[in-house]
Amino acid sequence: MHKVASALTIAGTDPSGGAGIQADLKVFQEQEVYGMSVITSVVAQNTLGVQDVQHLSIDFIEKQLDAVLTDIPPQAMKTGMIATVDMMELIAKKLANTNIPYVIDPVMVAKSGDSLMDEKSRQVIRNTLIPHATVVTPNVPEAEILVGFEIHDNQDAEKAAKVIVNELGAKAAVVKGGHLEGAAVDVLYDGEDFYYLKADRFETKHTHGTGCTFSAAITAELAKGKQIKDAVVIGKDFITDAIQYPLELGNGHGPTNHWGYRLKSLPGQREVSK
Ligand SMILES: Nc1ncnc2c1ncn2[C@@H]1O[C@H](COP(=O)(O)OP(=O)(O)O)[C@@H](O)[C@H]1O
Numbered sequence: 001m002h003k004v005a006s007a008l009t010i011a012g013t014d015p016s017g018g019a020g021i022q023a024d025l026k027v028f029q030e031q032e033v034y035g036m037s038v039i040t041s042v043v044a045q046n047t048l049g050v051q052d053v054q055h056l057s058i059d060f061i062e063k064q065l066d067a068v069l070t071d072i073p074p075q076a077m078k079t080g081m082i083a084t085v086d087m088m089e090l091i092a093k094k095l096a097n098t099n100i101p102y103v104i105d106p107v108m109v110a111k112s113g114d115s116l117m118d119e120k121s122r123q124v125i126r127n128t129l130i131p132h133a134t135v136v137t138p139n140v141p142e143a144e145i146l147v148g149f150e151i152h153d154n155q156d157a158e159k160a161a162k163v164i165v166n167e168l169g170a171k172a173a174v175v176k177g178g179h180l181e182g183a184a185v186d187v188l189y190d191g192e193d194f195y196y197l198k199a200d201r202f203e204t205k206h207t208h209g210t211g212c213t214f215s216a217a218i219t220a221e222l223a224k225g226k227q228i229k230d231a232v233v234i235g236k237d238f239i240t241d242a243i244q245y246p247l248e249l250g251n252g253h254g255p256t257n258h259w260g261y262r263l264k265s266l267p268g269q270r271e272v273s274k
């Protein structure tokens, strides 16, 4: 028998395979973690945008959660697209009975501009899910909504990460710099230290699902027992390689390359500074 770590993603779908549940499961597989999934919303989308969304009932989401949690308890979990307050409250209820690392990618709006979380939930996520989080990974617009001020540079990102940890109750936060200019710098705060995770910015339109891929890689590493900072550093390497070696797929913002890390990365390749 082979012993393997397992991880759970609770999120929406992307039939074109670049974001959501499909991306998360591919990343778990790449990182040699047994992947499991609970679907919250079925999304008709591709590299060009979101065409339609159907939310599953709370009752049915709960049945999926119970099916997984009572049979194969994961070593770590993540949430992505959690579109409604009812979904958040259900997940918070289930989390009260678990003590595993939990990564929140607070998905609010897709790159195409389509909304993936309703307005009320953007506020409610702060006191339902975030207090349970081991790591929260907002992009700049998401972090601005969570903390209530604008983020223009790394100093603002530091302040936002600090609010998410010290005031909203997460254990750690990574404010991602994909939406800022210059090098792709993400700011991690773990309640004690700040770390700048820096990579070159690549000129590419193939960025569909970057946030999902990054947070899934972090979740996989936490499932394997890595400490928060080490898991985030590996996640940064994983997403950087996935962006650097794009796949020629799709007519819009194409997917990232989940094989990029396997093909290229050497541990410690990215610059990390305190
Ligand atoms: N063009 C790029 N080149 C290199 N890294 C990027 C680029 N765009 C985003 N990233 C990185 O991808 C990760 C996801 O960030 P971001 O795109 O901001 O998230 P989201 O998909 O949630 O909007 C971060 O580590 C960010 O720094």
Ligand SMILES: Cc1ncc(COP(=O)(O)OP(=O)(O)O)c(N)n1
Binding pocket: 011, 012, 013, 014, 019, 020, 021, 043, 045, 080, 081, 107, 109, 110, 111, 112, 116, 207, 208, 209, 210, 211, 212, 213, 253
């Ligand atoms: C079902 C689903 N979940 C999340 C996203 C957004 O993913 P993200 O990684 O932020 O990338 P973009 O879509 O913004 O490129 C999604 N599209 N679908």
